[in-house]
Amino acid sequence: MNLTVSNKRIPSRVIRLALFYSLILSFTHSLIATAHVGSSGVIVQKQVGKYQLLISIKPPDVVPGTAIVTVFVEQGRASSIGARPIYFRSGDKGAPTHDILKPVGDNRYEGDLWLMESGSSSIELSIDGPDGKQQVVVPVVAMATALRTMPEGTGFGLAVMGLLLVVMLITIIGASNSDGVLTPGQKAPATLGRRRLVGMGVGLAVIALILTGWRSWWASTAEDYRDVQLYRPTPINTSVRIANAQRQLTIQFDTTGFGTGRRTRRLFSFLLPDHGKLMHAFLVRTPGLDAFAHLHPNRRDSLDYESALPPLPGGKYLLYADVVYRSGFAETLTDTVEIPSLKITAEAAANAKPTDPDDSWLVTEPMGVKASAVNIPHLDNDMVVCGKPGASMKLADGSSMIWMDKPSQILEAGKLYSLKFAVADAQGKAASLEPYLGMGGHAAILRSDGSVYIHLHPVGTYSMAAEGSLVNRIADTTRTFHYPNAARFKDSIDTYVAKLKTLPEAEKNKLLVASMPGMSHAMKINNMVEFPYAFPRAGHYRIWVQVKRKGQVLTGVFDTQVNEPLL
Incomplete structure (x- = not known):
């Protein structure tokens, strides 16, 4: 038996496997997540032509399976939206035709889309209407992430x-x-x-x-x-050593289990720079989440990365390291590391230099709930902005960051929000922002227990490098992708990343913006940055918002309470 979906014939073996996985996975809950810890799915906010789109894609937790695609047309007149999956390995030539999404409300479209292959893939959206035809490519990691048992x-x-x-x-x-051998009227034999x-x-x-x-x-x-x-994150070994009166962080890919299955293998020589960095490492001290660092370790070889640690206090830290592979597969590597305290002279501290000029860090008050209030963490709800709850924080340069347009004091899990932040100078006037790593800003969100983490951008929850890789793959006319020479590819990437570090800030940002043509997310006022996000679970969350002003990376930190939605 074969089945035809979107003019593509699906082999009966795939259908049997789909039915098998659907049966064994229909009885309990998902246990692990992929690229962003605890935050499954992709959220994208983009301007393409005259259309401004807010896109939500929830991939299946088993493949073959169906992804739920939701598109909000915030600006522009669209009459129809089609969607189709495009897999990195087979490219555009091996992709099915578009399935038409169903209008379910004012400027809202939804549909289920079959994803038949595991690994790096994308959803291509085709928008048609009076304001023209446009296409958007959204990277999606389609991996089995659930293990279930039958009651x-x-x-x-x-x-x-x-x-x-x-x-x-x-x-x-x-x-x-x-x-059956008897004829009508025949007497039954003894045998x-x-x-x-x-x-x-x-x-x-x-x-x-x-x-x-x-x-x-x-x-x-x-x-x-x-x-x-079943997806298993790549294990890493993290350690800290002291050399020349400075602490050095080492992150090493653990390859000891590579022989157990193809899903545990990664092509470490084929990492892509995202915003000009091969790795974005976030360190957060636990349990108070009071110390934070956003680092960009140098690659020493295919498996080892190193970074000088900033003046963080000693203690136990959670580590989240984001990497992107040549296939567009984005992955967050996690570990815990004990950072020793280090007492050095003021002169030595002044002479210590970060590994990367874009490294940043912040030490602030611990996360917790005020004794005089219920469900109100620190660093939240201390002001009202235009009649709505808000929060503010003093930044390192004397300016203030304000959380704007917060819908309510307590947010709801699963609800899509636009997290908007503004910066004002010491006189209360709008403070112009500069690009930080080619974008208006970055944000990291962490649940108090570390079970939910995500690295956010103004355009959404996905990797810019992943989108670039998949867009280029779609433009490729070959049916099967062949990797180039690993050593040459690695050397070319290392040369590119090293060159970026030597460029003046304006020239570097110009080059980064040119490499991410679809990432423009300009705000009407240059002192604001916003991030689309839906908190996946109830709990206490801390949000770090990073912007750049007068050549300095500034980090604001905010807490919020997220509750389960009211029925």
């Missing part, structure tokens, strides 16, 4: 029904082998009962062989899913 009651019920069907089938086979028993015996043996083979296939497929298909 005992359901298993017992299915076993009873299966046993009943087997008994009925054996009875039918026995009857057909005996009664009829023996023939019935022989038929039932043969039927039982055949059914036992079929069930044994089916059981073997089921167990093999389940084992393959658990050990091979």
Whole structure:
């Protein structure tokens, strides 16, 4: 049997696997997440032509499976929106035609889209209407991330029904082998009962062989899913050493388990720079989340990265390191590291230089709930902005960052928000911002227990390098992608990253912006930056917002409470 979806024939083997995975995954909850810890799905806010779009894509937790695609047309007149998956390995030539999304409200479109292959992929949206035709490519990591078990009651019920069907089938086979040989009016021979028993015996043996083979296939497929298909983050080993009166952070990819399955393998020589950096490493001290650093370690070889640590206080830190592979596969590597305290002279501290000029850090008050209030963390809801709750914080240069247009004091999980922040100088006037790593700003969001983390950009929750890689792959006319020489590719990337560090700030940002043509997200007022996001779970969250002003990276920090939505 074959099935046709969007003019593409799907082999019956894929259909069987899809049904198998759908069955074993229909009874419990997802256990792990992929590129962004605890934040599944992709949120994109983009201006293309006359259309301003807010896009939400929730990929399946098992592949083959269906992704839920939602598009809000915030500006522009659209009459139809089509969507299709494009996989990195097969490219545009191997992709199906567009499925038309269904209008479900004013300027809102939704639809389910089958993703048939694991790995790096993208959703291409085709917008048509009075304001013209436009296309948008959204990177999506399609990986199996859920492991589920069948409830005992359901298993017992299915076993009873299966046993009943087997008994009925054996009875039918026995009857057909005996009664079926009689002609109308013929007297039953003495051997009829023996023939019935022989038929039932043969039927039982055949059914036992079929069930044994089916059981073997089921167990093999389940084992393959658990050990091979199921996504497992790349393990890393993180350590800190002291050299020349400065602490050095080392991040090493752990390759000891590479022989266990293809899903654990990564092509570490084929990392892509995102915003000009091969790795974005975020350090947050636990449990108070009071010390924060955004670092960009240097690559020493394919597996080892190093960075000088800023003057952070000692303690236990959570580490989140974002990397992007040549295929567009984006991954967050996680670890914990103990940073020792280090007492050095003021002169030594002044002479210490960061590994990267764009490294930044902040030490502030611990996260917690005020004793005099309920559900109000520190650094939140201390002011009212235009009649709405807001928050403000003094920045390192004397200016202030303000959280604007907050819908309410307590936010709701699963609801899509536009997190908007503004910067005012010491006199309260709008303070113009400069590009930081080619964009208006960056944000990192962390749940108090570290279970939810995401690195946000004004255009959304995805990697710019991943989008560039997938857009270039779509433009490629070849059906199958072939990787270049690993050593040459690595050397070319290292040369590019090293060159960026030597360029003046204006020239570097110009080059970064040119490499990310679809990333423009200009604000009407140059002192503002906003990020689209939906908090996945209830809890206390801390938000670090990073902007650049007069050549200095400034970090604002805000806390907020997120509750489950009211029914």
